[in-house]
Amino acid sequence: MAEEIKKIMFTVRKPPHGSIYVYEGLEVKLIMAAYDADISVVFMDDGVYALKQGQDTKELGIKGFAATYGALMDYEIQKVYVDRHSMEIRGMTEDDLLIIGEDEETEEPVKPQVIDSQAIAAMMAEQHNILSF
Amino acid sequence: MKIAVCIYEGPYNHEASDSAYNFIKAAIDKGHEIQGIFFYHDGVYNVTKLMEPPQDDRHIANRWSALGATGIDIVVCIAAAKRRGIVDDVLVPNVRISGLGQLTMMTIQADRMVVFGD
Amino acid sequence: MLHTVNKSPFQNTTLMDAARFFQSGDVLLLLEDGVFACQTGTIHAAFVENLLKNVKVYAMRADLKARAITQLIPGIEITDYSGFVELVEKNKVHSWL
Numbered sequence: 001m002a003e004e005i006k007k008i009m010f011t012v013r014k015p016p017h018g019s020i021y022v023y024e025g026l027e028v029k030l031i032m033a034a035y036d037a038d039i040s041v042v043f044m045d046d047g048v049y050a051l052k053q054g055q056d057t058k059e060l061g062i063k064g065f066a067a068t069y070g071a072l073m074d075y076e077i078q079k080v081y082v083d084r085h086s087m088e089i090r091g092m093t094e095d096d097l098l099i100i101g102e103d104e105e106t107e108e109p110v111k112p113q114v115i116d117s118q119a120i121a122a123m124m125a126e127q128h129n130i131l132s133f
Numbered sequence: 134m135k136i137a138v139c140i141y142e143g144p145y146n147h148e149a150s151d152s153a154y155n156f157i158k159a160a161i162d163k164g165h166e167i168q169g170i171f172f173y174h175d176g177v178y179n180v181t182k183l184m185e186p187p188q189d190d191r192h193i194a195n196r197w198s199a200l201g202a203t204g205i206d207i208v209v210c211i212a213a214a215k216r217r218g219i220v221d222d223v224l225v226p227n228v229r230i231s232g233l234g235q236l237t238m239m240t241i242q243a244d245r246m247v248v249f250g251d
Numbered sequence: 252m253l254h255t256v257n258k259s260p261f262q263n264t265t266l267m268d269a270a271r272f273f274q275s276g277d278v279l280l281l282l283e284d285g286v287f288a289c290q291t292g293t294i295h296a297a298f299v300e301n302l303l304k305n306v307k308v309y310a311m312r313a314d315l316k317a318r319a320i321t322q323l324i325p326g327i328e329i330t331d332y333s334g335f336v337e338l339v340e341k342n343k344v345h346s347w348l
Contacts, residue, residue, distance in 0.1 A: 006241045031233040045268045121272040129246040130345045148283045159332035248346040
């Protein structure tokens with residue numbers, strides 16, 4: 001019998017750049033995406049800042065990860081969600097979010113999906129395991 | 134039940150390492166199988182033999198090493214370790230350096246993954 | 252679902268952030284600096300009392316003792332690492348780091 005595909009969720013709650021968690025957390029997501037698992041990534045609280053477009057870390061002198069986020073879908077990470085409330089209380093709208101890839105058929109740019117906390121809570125309850133970064 | 138644990142913070146600086154250790158000991162006492170322990174971020178500093186805490190304090194690296202001696206797979210992330218100067222030569226016995234694929238396998242295969250960090 | 256919170260509510264909004272995602276019947280474990288939320292007579296006590304209507308709240312005994320927290324909001328259950336393991340047996344876990 002084929003092994004069931006496990007649902008693994010990543011939650012990103014920390015802001016980028018002030019610490020390494022978001023950056024190293026991204027490395028885990030990219031590796032795990034190569035395995036047989038049903039991966040979703042949820043950005044909530046200060047984690048939503050990691051998805052803000054226009055991040056430029058050149059002057060800071062660190063590599064940054066905006067380019068990788070811009071290609072998340074190429075790394076087979078399709079289920080990317082943003083907590084609506086976290087985004088709104090930070091004065092952000094969907095327009096502020098960076099593009100994570102393009103739709104395979106329409107070639108339209110794809111942004112992370114903005115959803116409500118209730119939907120996220122329901123998704124959390126369905127996971128096999130959750131890793132927080 | 135198969136339980137895996139991931140630890141993100143360095144020793145002494147943060148309570149995460151102590152909480153994780155106490156949790157793992159309790160899980161073993163209750164007869165659970167520890168699928169693996171994975172050190173990530175500054176957590177990689179937990180298992181360097183270079184640490185030398187005062188006599189009257191717990192020796193965190195030796196504590197992990199003793200758990201490893203019982204057969205529990207203790208893995209230090211290679212990418213996080215290299216970044217921080219942690220290499221095979223400085224590790225306590227009974228732990229190993231490996232890739233994020235190990236964390237992936239633990240997360241998929243264990244019934245529960247418990248993360249300790251800041 | 253077991254939610255763990257290890258931050259003081261006086262320093263950090265993690266407990267409040269996490270609470271938006273609690274579902275009825277979920278379990279919250281306060282550990283490390285998270286146990287500061289357990290005290291009676293603080294500005295966060297009413298928030299925690301309200302949480303208790305929906306979720307079961309546990310506090311780690313070792314962390315309470317280490318911080319000399321003795322006056323607990325009624326309804327919060329004290330547990331130990333063995334109790335933590337039992338909560339993990341029964342629930343999937345999310346650490347609100």
